[in-house]
Amino acid sequence: MSQDNNNKTPVWKSDFPIKQDESTLISRRKFTKLLCLLSGGLALGTGAIAIKSVACPRARIGGEYFVCEASELPVGGMKSSIIINDKTETPYILIHLAEDKWRCFAQKCTHLSCSVLYRPDMKKIMCPCHEGAFDPETGEVLQGPPPRPLPQISVIVREGKVYLTDKA
């Protein structure tokens, strides 16, 4: 076995300069305690999320989902990232097209799922990734690579409040 000439330390030890007393800084007991704390924290976090979802359920599509007061969204305005179904987590955009005209579409582009946004100046729903464009009236593809229209959800405005629903 080759050794350093000066201090007779084997070469392999100089390649791995960890000393025996440093390698035992964390005992098995401490490591186990750390693992227990981490798993306990994880279990608590999961429990908190479960309790929150039971205590404050989001409306499922199939019912009505309150989004906002109609007065909050002027004509040409858009509200994005509306989550109405915890299972799919699909975000939606609500668009106030004209005085009595509202539209709601899935906010994921049908090409590669980039987030689309309404551009009132262009009167289009635009996808910034590959310049796809959709008709804000129907969700149909106007230009670019998206293969399908945007999925649409009905909008109800009742007593000044805006709801999304799949009933209408």
Ligand code: FES
């Ligand atoms: Fe929207 Fe490609 S992801 S056009």
